Amino acid sequence: MPEPIRLGQSFYDRETISVARDLLGKVLVRQVAGGRRLAGVIIEVEAYLANDDRASHSHRGRGASNASMFLPAGTFYVYPIHAKYCLNVVTEPQGIGAAVLIRALQPTEGIAMMIDNRGTHLLNRLTTGPARLCQALDVDRSCDGLDLTTNASLWIESEPDLVAARPWSVRASSRIGISQAVDLPLRWFIDGNRYVSGCARDHSCRRDWGFEVG
DNA sequence: ACAACGATACCCT
DNA sequence: GGGTATCGTTGTT
Numbered sequence: 001m002p003e004p005i006r007l008g009q010s011f012y013d014r015e016t017i018s019v020a021r022d023l024l025g026k027v028l029v030r031q032v033a034g035g036r037r038l039a040g041v042i043i044e045v046e047a048y049l050a051n052d053d054r055a056s057h058s059h060r061g062r063g064a065s066n067a068s069m070f071l072p073a074g075t076f077y078v079y080p081i082h083a084k085y086c087l088n089v090v091t092e093p094q095g096i097g098a099a100v101l102i103r104a105l106q107p108t109e110g111i112a113m114m115i116d117n118r119g120t121h122l123l124n125r126l127t128t129g130p131a132r133l134c135q136a137l138d139v140d141r142s143c144d145g146l147d148l149t150t151n152a153s154l155w156i157e158s159e160p161d162l163v164a165a166r167p168w169s170v171r172a173s174s175r176i177g178i179s180q181a182v183d184l185p186l187r188w189f190i191d192g193n194r195y196v197s198g199c200a201r202d203h204s205c206r207r208d209w210g211f212e213v214g
Numbered sequence: 215a216c217a218a219c220g221a222t223a224c225c226c227t
Numbered sequence: 228g229g230g231t232a233t234c235g236t237t238g239t240t
Contacts, residue, residue, distance in 0.1 A: 083233035
Protein backbone atom coordinates (compact mmCIF):
# COMPACT_ATOMS: atom_id res chain seq x y z
CA MET A 1 0.00 0.00 0.00
CA PRO A 2 1.66 3.27 -1.14
CA GLU A 3 2.50 5.93 1.41
CA PRO A 4 0.57 9.21 1.36
CA ILE A 5 2.41 11.94 -0.56
CA ARG A 6 2.54 15.58 0.52
CA LEU A 7 1.37 17.83 -2.31
CA GLY A 8 4.15 20.10 -3.58
CA GLN A 9 4.47 23.40 -5.37
CA SER A 10 3.78 21.92 -8.82
CA PHE A 11 0.32 20.77 -7.68
CA TYR A 12 -0.73 24.23 -6.51
CA ASP A 13 0.99 26.28 -9.21
CA ARG A 14 -1.67 25.54 -11.85
CA GLU A 15 -4.95 26.97 -13.08
CA THR A 16 -7.08 27.59 -9.98
CA ILE A 17 -10.13 25.70 -11.23
CA SER A 18 -8.02 22.58 -11.86
CA VAL A 19 -6.43 22.79 -8.42
CA ALA A 20 -9.83 23.23 -6.79
CA ARG A 21 -11.34 20.14 -8.41
CA ASP A 22 -8.19 18.09 -7.84
CA LEU A 23 -8.23 18.96 -4.13
CA LEU A 24 -11.45 16.98 -3.69
CA GLY A 25 -10.48 13.63 -2.15
CA LYS A 26 -7.11 14.87 -0.88
CA VAL A 27 -6.42 14.86 2.87
CA LEU A 28 -5.87 18.01 4.93
CA VAL A 29 -3.56 17.21 7.85
CA ARG A 30 -2.98 19.24 11.02
CA GLN A 31 -0.24 17.94 13.33
CA VAL A 32 -0.42 19.27 16.86
CA ALA A 33 1.67 18.96 20.03
CA GLY A 34 2.79 15.42 20.78
CA GLY A 35 2.70 14.47 17.10
CA ARG A 36 -1.04 13.87 17.19
CA ARG A 37 -2.72 14.16 13.80
CA LEU A 38 -6.03 15.77 12.97
CA ALA A 39 -7.08 14.98 9.41
CA GLY A 40 -9.98 14.89 7.01
CA VAL A 41 -10.79 14.27 3.36
CA ILE A 42 -11.58 17.44 1.41
CA ILE A 43 -15.24 17.24 0.39
CA GLU A 44 -16.11 20.75 -0.81
CA VAL A 45 -14.12 23.66 -2.29
CA GLU A 46 -14.60 27.01 -4.00
CA ALA A 47 -12.31 28.86 -6.42
CA TYR A 48 -11.57 32.57 -5.97
CA LEU A 49 -9.88 33.95 -9.05
CA ALA A 50 -7.80 36.98 -9.94
CA ASN A 51 -8.75 39.86 -12.25
CA ASP A 52 -12.48 39.85 -13.02
CA ASP A 53 -13.73 37.85 -10.02
CA ARG A 54 -15.51 40.49 -7.96
CA ALA A 55 -16.08 38.07 -5.08
CA SER A 56 -12.35 37.44 -4.61
CA HIS A 57 -10.42 39.13 -1.81
CA SER A 58 -7.73 39.91 -4.37
CA HIS A 59 -10.14 41.94 -6.51
CA ARG A 60 -9.38 45.28 -4.86
CA GLY A 61 -5.66 44.68 -4.88
CA ARG A 62 -3.07 43.66 -2.35
CA GLY A 63 -3.28 44.98 1.21
CA ALA A 64 -2.10 44.03 4.68
CA SER A 65 -4.93 41.59 5.30
CA ASN A 66 -4.80 39.66 2.01
CA ALA A 67 -1.04 39.82 1.36
CA SER A 68 -0.55 36.05 1.61
CA MET A 69 -2.95 35.55 -1.30
CA PHE A 70 -0.21 37.04 -3.49
CA LEU A 71 2.56 34.76 -2.18
CA PRO A 72 3.70 31.63 -4.09
CA ALA A 73 1.34 28.73 -4.79
CA GLY A 74 1.02 26.39 -1.83
CA THR A 75 0.81 29.21 0.73
CA PHE A 76 -2.02 29.12 3.27
CA TYR A 77 -4.32 32.15 3.24
CA VAL A 78 -6.34 32.34 6.47
CA TYR A 79 -8.68 35.31 6.88
CA PRO A 80 -11.10 36.34 9.63
CA ILE A 81 -14.81 36.69 9.04
CA HIS A 82 -17.70 37.14 11.48
CA ALA A 83 -15.35 36.52 14.41
CA LYS A 84 -14.30 33.19 12.85
CA TYR A 85 -11.69 32.01 10.32
CA CYS A 86 -11.66 30.49 6.85
CA LEU A 87 -8.72 28.80 5.12
CA ASN A 88 -7.58 28.92 1.51
CA VAL A 89 -4.70 27.52 -0.50
CA VAL A 90 -2.95 29.95 -2.83
CA THR A 91 -2.73 28.87 -6.48
CA GLU A 92 -1.03 30.05 -9.69
CA PRO A 93 2.25 31.97 -9.93
CA GLN A 94 3.28 34.42 -7.21
CA GLY A 95 1.57 37.81 -7.45
CA ILE A 96 -1.58 36.60 -9.29
CA GLY A 97 -3.93 36.60 -6.28
CA ALA A 98 -6.00 33.42 -6.68
CA ALA A 99 -6.88 30.73 -4.15
CA VAL A 100 -9.09 27.77 -3.28
CA LEU A 101 -11.35 27.98 -0.22
CA ILE A 102 -11.74 24.66 1.61
CA ARG A 103 -15.37 24.49 2.75
CA ALA A 104 -15.83 21.00 4.18
CA LEU A 105 -13.95 17.89 5.32
CA GLN A 106 -14.90 14.33 6.13
CA PRO A 107 -13.06 13.83 9.43
CA THR A 108 -10.78 10.78 9.50
CA GLU A 109 -8.16 11.20 12.25
CA GLY A 110 -8.15 12.91 15.64
CA ILE A 111 -11.94 13.08 15.83
CA ALA A 112 -11.94 13.16 19.64
CA MET A 113 -9.76 16.27 19.59
CA MET A 114 -11.92 17.87 16.92
CA ILE A 115 -14.97 17.28 19.12
CA ASP A 116 -13.13 18.97 21.96
CA ASN A 117 -12.06 21.91 19.79
CA ARG A 118 -15.59 22.37 18.41
CA GLY A 119 -17.53 21.84 21.60
CA THR A 120 -19.99 19.50 19.93
CA HIS A 121 -20.05 15.76 19.44
CA LEU A 122 -22.34 15.97 16.40
CA LEU A 123 -20.28 14.63 13.48
CA ASN A 124 -22.23 16.61 10.90
CA ARG A 125 -21.36 19.85 12.69
CA LEU A 126 -17.65 19.12 13.14
CA THR A 127 -16.08 20.11 9.80
CA THR A 128 -19.07 20.91 7.53
CA GLY A 129 -18.33 24.56 6.80
CA PRO A 130 -15.24 26.72 6.32
CA ALA A 131 -15.19 28.23 9.81
CA ARG A 132 -16.19 24.98 11.50
CA LEU A 133 -13.28 23.06 10.00
CA CYS A 134 -10.84 25.77 11.04
CA GLN A 135 -12.04 25.52 14.62
CA ALA A 136 -11.92 21.71 14.51
CA LEU A 137 -8.31 21.76 13.29
CA ASP A 138 -7.26 24.66 15.53
CA VAL A 139 -6.46 26.88 12.56
CA ASP A 140 -6.52 30.63 13.10
CA ARG A 141 -4.83 33.75 11.75
CA SER A 142 -1.47 32.55 13.10
CA CYS A 143 -1.55 29.99 10.27
CA ASP A 144 -1.87 32.71 7.61
CA GLY A 145 1.09 32.71 5.26
CA LEU A 146 2.43 29.25 6.15
CA ASP A 147 4.00 27.25 3.34
CA LEU A 148 1.96 24.05 2.98
CA THR A 149 4.70 22.40 0.93
CA THR A 150 7.21 22.49 3.82
CA ASN A 151 5.39 23.30 7.09
CA ALA A 152 5.73 20.73 9.88
CA SER A 153 2.24 21.14 11.33
CA LEU A 154 0.00 21.74 8.33
CA TRP A 155 -0.11 20.17 4.86
CA ILE A 156 -2.24 18.33 2.29
CA GLU A 157 -1.64 14.69 1.36
CA SER A 158 -2.62 12.58 -1.59
CA GLU A 159 -3.38 8.92 -0.92
CA PRO A 160 -2.45 7.22 -4.21
CA ASP A 161 -4.87 4.30 -3.87
CA LEU A 162 -7.80 6.57 -3.08
CA VAL A 163 -7.02 8.97 -5.90
CA ALA A 164 -6.55 6.11 -8.38
CA ALA A 165 -9.84 4.47 -7.42
CA ARG A 166 -11.67 7.83 -7.23
CA PRO A 167 -14.85 6.34 -5.77
CA TRP A 168 -16.90 9.51 -6.12
CA SER A 169 -18.35 11.92 -8.64
CA VAL A 170 -18.25 15.70 -8.52
CA ARG A 171 -21.04 18.26 -8.68
CA ALA A 172 -20.70 22.01 -9.21
CA SER A 173 -22.76 24.99 -8.15
CA SER A 174 -22.53 28.72 -7.56
CA ARG A 175 -20.54 29.85 -4.53
CA ILE A 176 -22.07 30.30 -1.08
CA GLY A 177 -22.41 33.45 1.00
CA ILE A 178 -21.15 36.02 -1.52
CA SER A 179 -22.88 39.12 -2.88
CA GLN A 180 -20.81 39.69 -6.05
CA ALA A 181 -20.35 37.33 -9.01
CA VAL A 182 -23.05 35.14 -7.48
CA ASP A 183 -23.76 33.09 -10.59
CA LEU A 184 -20.29 31.77 -11.46
CA PRO A 185 -20.18 27.96 -11.06
CA LEU A 186 -16.99 27.90 -8.97
CA ARG A 187 -18.05 25.59 -6.11
CA TRP A 188 -17.40 21.84 -6.32
CA PHE A 189 -18.34 19.05 -3.93
CA ILE A 190 -18.34 15.28 -3.74
CA ASP A 191 -21.74 14.04 -4.86
CA GLY A 192 -23.95 12.78 -2.04
CA ASN A 193 -21.33 13.02 0.72
CA ARG A 194 -22.91 13.72 4.11
CA TYR A 195 -20.16 16.19 5.05
CA VAL A 196 -21.00 18.75 2.37
CA SER A 197 -21.69 22.04 4.18
CA GLY A 198 -25.32 22.88 4.75
CA CYS A 199 -26.25 19.27 4.07
CA ALA A 200 -28.76 19.00 6.89
CA ARG A 201 -29.96 22.55 6.43
CA ASP A 202 -30.69 23.10 2.76
CA HIS A 203 -30.03 19.64 1.25
CA SER A 204 -27.23 21.04 -0.94
CA CYS A 205 -25.58 17.59 -0.94
CA ARG A 206 -28.55 16.07 -2.77
CA ARG A 207 -28.32 14.93 -6.33
CA ASP A 208 -30.87 17.43 -7.54
CA TRP A 209 -28.74 20.36 -6.41
CA GLY A 210 -25.95 21.79 -8.55
CA PHE A 211 -24.96 19.86 -11.67
CA GLU A 212 -22.87 16.83 -12.48
CA VAL A 213 -19.37 17.46 -13.77
CA GLY A 214 -17.95 13.96 -13.44
C1' DA B 215 -12.18 57.66 16.40
C1' DC B 216 -15.97 55.52 14.60
C1' DA B 217 -19.22 53.01 11.73
C1' DA B 218 -20.23 49.48 8.42
C1' DC B 219 -19.51 45.13 6.57
C1' DG B 220 -18.62 40.09 5.83
C1' DA B 221 -16.18 33.66 1.30
C1' DT B 222 -20.30 32.31 9.06
C1' DA B 223 -22.71 29.66 12.39
C1' DC B 224 -25.98 29.13 15.88
C1' DC B 225 -30.46 29.20 17.87
C1' DC B 226 -35.18 29.69 17.35
C1' DT B 227 -39.75 28.91 15.23
C1' DG C 228 -36.41 29.83 6.82
C1' DG C 229 -35.05 33.89 9.48
C1' DG C 230 -32.78 36.79 13.06
C1' DT C 231 -28.42 37.88 15.22
C1' DA C 232 -23.92 37.40 17.90
C1' DT C 233 -19.32 38.71 17.15
C1' DC C 234 -14.78 41.03 15.75
C1' DG C 235 -10.99 42.05 12.42
C1' DT C 236 -10.51 44.99 8.55
C1' DT C 237 -11.41 48.84 5.93
C1' DG C 238 -13.28 53.19 4.69
C1' DT C 239 -14.84 57.54 6.34
C1' DT C 240 -14.69 61.79 9.62
